[in-house]
Amino acid sequence: xxxxxxxxxxxxxxxxxxxxVAMAARILADTAALLGAExxxxxxxxxxxxxxxxxxxxxxxxxxxxAEGGRVAVPTTLNVGALDxxxxxxxxxxxxxxxxxxxxxxxxxxxxxxxxxxxxxxxxGHRPKRGEHVAWGESNAVVxxxxxxxxxxxxxxxxxxxxxxxxxRAPYAGLHRDQDRxxxxxxxxxGLSERLRTTEAFYPVLGAWLGAEIGSAVxxxxxxxxxxxxxxxxxxxxxxxxxxxxxxxxxxGVTPEAPDLATAxxxxxxxxxxxxxxxxxxxxxxRLSTAAAGTRRIDAVAVGSPHFSExxxxxxxxxxxxxxxxxxxxxxxxxxxxxxxEASGLLATLTAAGVEIVTDTCVVVAPILPDSGGVLMTxxxxxxxxxxxxxxxxxxxxxxxxxxxxxxxxxxxRDESLWQ
Amino acid sequence: MSAxxxxxxxxxxxxxxxxxxxxxxxxxxxxxxxxxxxxxxxxGRLTDPRHPQHGxxxxxxxxxxxxxxxxxxxxxxxLELLRRGIGPAALLLGEPDAILALGVIVxxxxxxxxxxxxxxxxxxxxxxxxxxxxIARGGAIAAA
Numbered sequence: 435x436x437x438x439x440x441x442x443x444x445x446x447x448x449x450x451x452x453x454x455v456a457m458a459a460r461i462l463a464d465t466a467a468l469l470g471a472e473x474x475x476x477x478x479x480x481x482x483x484x485x486x487x488x489x490x491x492x493x494x495x496x497x498x499x500x501a502e503g504g505r506v507a508v509p510t511t512l513n514v515g516a517l518d519x520x521x522x523x524x525x526x527x528x529x530x531x532x533x534x535x536x537x538x539x540x541x542x543x544x545x546x547x548x549x550x551x552x553x554x555x556x557x558x559g560h561r562p563k564r565g566e567h568v569a570w571g572e573s574n575a576v577v578x579x580x581x582x583x584x585x586x587x588x589x590x591x592x593x594x595x596x597x598x599x600x601x602x603r604a605p606y607a608g609l610h611r612d613q614d615r616x617x618x619x620x621x622x623x624x625g626l627s628e629r630l631r632t633t634e635a636f637y638p639v640l641g642a643w644l645g646a647e648i649g650s651a652v653x654x655x656x657x658x659x660x661x662x663x664x665x666x667x668x669x670x671x672x673x674x675x676x677x678x679x680x681x682x683x684x685x686x687g688v689t690p691e692a693p694d695l696a697t698a699x700x701x702x703x704x705x706x707x708x709x710x711x712x713x714x715x716x717x718x719x720x721r722l723s724t725a726a727a728g729t730r731r732i733d734a735v736a737v738g739s740p741h742f743s744e745x746x747x748x749x750x751x752x753x754x755x756x757x758x759x760x761x762x763x764x765x766x767x768x769x770x771x772x773x774x775x776e777a778s779g780l781l782a783t784l785t786a787a788g789v790e791i792v793t794d795t796c797v798v799v800a801p802i803l804p805d806s807g808g809v810l811m812t813x814x815x816x817x818x819x820x821x822x823x824x825x826x827x828x829x830x831x832x833x834x835x836x837x838x839x840x841x842x843x844x845x846x847x848r849d850e851s852l853w854q
Numbered sequence: 855m856s857a858x859x860x861x862x863x864x865x866x867x868x869x870x871x872x873x874x875x876x877x878x879x880x881x882x883x884x885x886x887x888x889x890x891x892x893x894x895x896x897x898g899r900l901t902d903p904r905h906p907q908h909g910x911x912x913x914x915x916x917x918x919x920x921x922x923x924x925x926x927x928x929x930x931x932x933l934e935l936l937r938r939g940i941g942p943a944a945l946l947l948g949e950p951d952a953i954l955a956l957g958v959i960v961x962x963x964x965x966x967x968x969x970x971x972x973x974x975x976x977x978x979x980x981x982x983x984x985x986x987x988x989i990a991r992g993g994a995i996a997a998a
Contacts, residue, residue: 592929
């Protein structure tokens with residue numbers, strides 16, 4: 435297969451819309467060719483993950499696009515940066531990194547992106563419609579966009595997202611195409627207890643199991659309750675995109691492209707069928723904890739990966755029930771949700787209990803957690819996956835209720851009965 | 855190339871994703887790794903404590919990855935390694951992966967040193983000889 439560009443795309447690559455768009459078009463075309471795509475496809479929105487500081491190269495790239503007059507051609511939201519702009523001092527960077535992280539965020543704003551600074555743009559008003567072709571970065575946002583909204587995007591690497599936004603194009607490959615969206619693996623959850631399947635804490639574990647088991651494949655999960663609250667689907671996808679590279683999952687009877695199993699599989703026989711057992715789920719749960727078995731010590735709690743929604747904050751408020759937290763408790767969220775809980779009065783209640791709100795960034799991408807290290811408890815499959823390599827903390831996974839109970843008591847308290 | 859090496863044995867012929875010539879010691883990753891969260895962009899060392907080769911530096915190696923996984927920010931780590939001159943000499947990917955190769959494509963646009971990226975299935979990677987490898991333009995891999 436060879437890549438064929440339209441006349442308009444060739445003109446972009448030749449500089450008809452300026453040197454920034456030309457560079458973006460060349461990068462898009464080179465990547466499309468490498469993926470074996472025959473053409474590019476027009477996209478209607480983008481979510482850009484390149485605004486998180488990893489080193490000066492990313493700043494040089496974004497500032498070059500901005501200096502050359504680059505401007506996004508479609509509505510584009512921004513993922514987290516490496517700074518909490520609303521709570522200065524929250525991120526403990528040296529002066530060079532702090533300055534470069536700020537320059538990077540400014541460069542993406544100069545390119546015309548919306549300063550949303552959230553990894554849950556879909557809960558900040560950015561919700562493309564079913565069947566819409568978009569170009570998103572950030573693995574959890576990608577899997578939510580495909581699976582829950584039914585819009586279509588590949589997992590774009592950093593830099594390709596902004597190139598797509600500048601050109602309003604993406605390589606026509608993978609999850610943009612019908613044939614790559616059908617489930618080839620069927621996972622049956624009906625052998626698990628009803629209680630487990632209807633519990634919040636099950637969803638990150640199911641996601642972690644799924645990603646580790648199937649990598650980047652598309653699965654249809656049967657035997658699940660319906661409907662499933664959006665925050666649970668968000669947690670499932672984020673975990674599956676951390677332990678593996680899942681970009682799309684179907685839940686039969688729940689997600690938009692899976693009204694029934696035959697539709698989810700495109701009417702074809704699956705290549706693999708897997709029946710989930712309680713032992714498989716327990717093993718996946720245990721892999722989310724890197725702290726030694728039997729650990730009682732807790733040094734901090736982190737929630738909000740993906741960024742906490744208003745509903746999740748409400749649940750946190752209910753679980754706290756006026757009690758005070760005994761260890762640092764970080765809740766990461768976007769500034770849109772922060773405004774909502776500020777207006778409702780919930781923010782004041784939570785901060786009085788000791789909850790520390792982190793906006794615009796999160797605790798596994800920037801140095802926020804205490805230098806002392808130790809044991810971090812979380813209800814997020816994604817935090818559980820990345821916290822140990824990125825922060826040095828050992829992790830313990832638990833439900834939000836477990837996290838609150840442990841943080842109030844000052845030692846690990848988990849309800850084990852759920853997992854039996 | 856020494857005068858006596860006129861009969862070089864080609865160890866493998868890979869599909870070219872990004873063309874180029876390179877030479878370096880073969881480093882096989884025994885398990886997949888996400889470059890973001892798994893490779894330190896300032897040192898080029900593997901930092902994921904769960905990875906069996908934790909602590910090993912990938913700079914200057916012909917880095918063979920049977921499979922890739924994890925974060926789409928891995929392209930940013932690849933770009934930073936190239937800017938600092940501590941990236942691998944070449945990448946051999948078990949399956950074509952747009953994330954790491956993207957870091958190299960962007961690096962080329964930014965004027966950083968480019969490296970060849972080749973697609974070579976895991977089974978073929980397993981047959982490569984240990985030691986230094988030389989990669990020629992067009993995708994031929996030979997013992998150096």
